[in-house]
Amino acid sequence: HGVKEGYWYGHHANGEMYYEEQFNRGKLLSGKSRSLQGETFVYDATSLEPMPEDGFAKFQDYVKSETKKVGSDELGHVKLSFRVTAKGKIADLTFEQRATARLDSIARHILMNGPHWLPAREHGHLAVDGWRMILIEFY
Numbered sequence: 001h002g003v004k005e006g007y008w009y010g011h012h013a014n015g016e017m018y019y020e021e022q023f024n025r026g027k028l029l030s031g032k033s034r035s036l037q038g039e040t041f042v043y044d045a046t047s048l049e050p051m052p053e054d055g056f057a058k059f060q061d062y063v064k065s066e067t068k069k070v071g072s073d074e075l076g077h078v079k080l081s082f083r084v085t086a087k088g089k090i091a092d093l094t095f096e097q098r099a100t101a102r103l104d105s106i107a108r109h110i111l112m113n114g115p116h117w118l119p120a121r122e123h124g125h126l127a128v129d130g131w132r133m134i135l136i137e138f139y
């Protein structure tokens with residue numbers, strides 16, 4: 001059906017094994033790669049998506065503390081999608097769901113001034129651009 005299934009292998013240009021990945025219905029279950037310098041990387045599907053530098057639990061704590069500072073009668077949810085570049089920069093920010101002009105602006109500010117983002121990692125180690133979506137709730 002056009003999706004990856006089972007084990008997939010890749011080789012470096014010199015013929016040495018580069019990666020071995022296991023897929024189920026198009027989703028990466030696990031992978032192992034080896035750089036030309038001999039470094040080994042073990043990874044799963046989470047490496048395919050950008051993530052906050054200190055993890056999502058701390059990112060959520062940061063977002064909650066920032067939204068509590070708003071102290072407004074305005075309530076709403078703002079859903080943002082964005083690209084994290086291979087260098088860890090946020091780009092192509094889009095509002096997927098808006099609340100009010102003020103809350104939208106605050107949500108953008110929270111994201112742009114928050115923790116650093118780590119790029120997606122292809123084969124567990126190669127930094128690549130990746131997309132992310134977050135929901136910021138004001139209540």
